Amino acid sequence: MVNKKVIEKLSDRELENYIKSDSKFVAPAITYAYEVLQSRGRVFEESEKLQIEQMISEKTQAETDEKHKYYKAWDENMTENPSAIELYSNKVIWIFSILFGVFFGGFLQAINFVRLKNNKVAVISASFGILFSAGQVLLLNYIETLDYHFGKSRFLPLFLSAIGSAILIFIRDKSQPKELKYKGRSFVVPLIVALVIYIPIVYFMFLELQEQINQIKQ
Structure with a gap:
């Protein structure tokens, strides 16, 4: 993200580099540099204005396309159509x-399939999430009892979660209509719920860890 206050601290010579025809800077940075130069009394000819504004427009479009390409890799059928179903x-x-x-x-994922009126896959997704998470906890607890360095790795839970995520993706790909167009649903509520659940857990884990450290010191 470009900070305009940082751009404002640059000298005129440095700002001129932003608006050159071969500028490598992103569109917002070029826009800010252009505006700052104008505010400092730099007079642009009409041809210069057209060249700079066209460059900003082209870079903005290219950056938007790149961003869409990135999201398409995750959500190929996502659309901005306001009438599309929210998932x-x-x-x-x-x-x-x-x-x-x-x-x-x-x-x-279960909520998505409920909205798609596919309750069977909704149950499968929710059940898989519960069973996999329970199995993951049991496996991690078992490995913790073994004298294996890998078992104590902080990356193991993430690795197992990645496997579970891949299976969820497989379930979705096999069950969700290929031609379905949808728009992104806000994740604010799930995020709040997750934080409300996890913050107390992390807090008590911290207290337990602190207690163990105090016992070791004694």
Whole structure:
């Protein structure tokens, strides 16, 4: 993200580099540089204005296309059509599965299929999320009892969650209509729910860890 205050601190010579025809800077940075130069009394000829404004327009379009391409990799059928059904995006489901557990990802996917009136796959998604998360906890607890360095790795839970996420994606791909167009649904409520659940857990884990450290010191 471009900070306009940073741009405003640059010298005129530095700002001129932003508006050159071969500028490598992003559109917002060029726009800010252009505006700052104008505010400092720099007079542009009409041909210069057209060249700069066209460059900003082209870069803005290119950056938007690149952003859409990135999101399309996750959600190929996502659209901005206001009449399209609202679903939690694949990217959101994946992130929730990794950060908060496959349990959450499974329920978000289940909500999607309920909205698509496919209750069978909704139940499968939710059940898988519950069973996989329970199995993950049991497996991690078992591995913790073994004298394996890998078992104590902080990356193992993320690795297992990634496997669970991949299975959720497989379920979705096999069950969701290929031609379905949808728009992204806000994830604010699920995020609040996840934080409300996880913050106390992390807090008590911290207290337990602190207690263990105090016992070791004694």
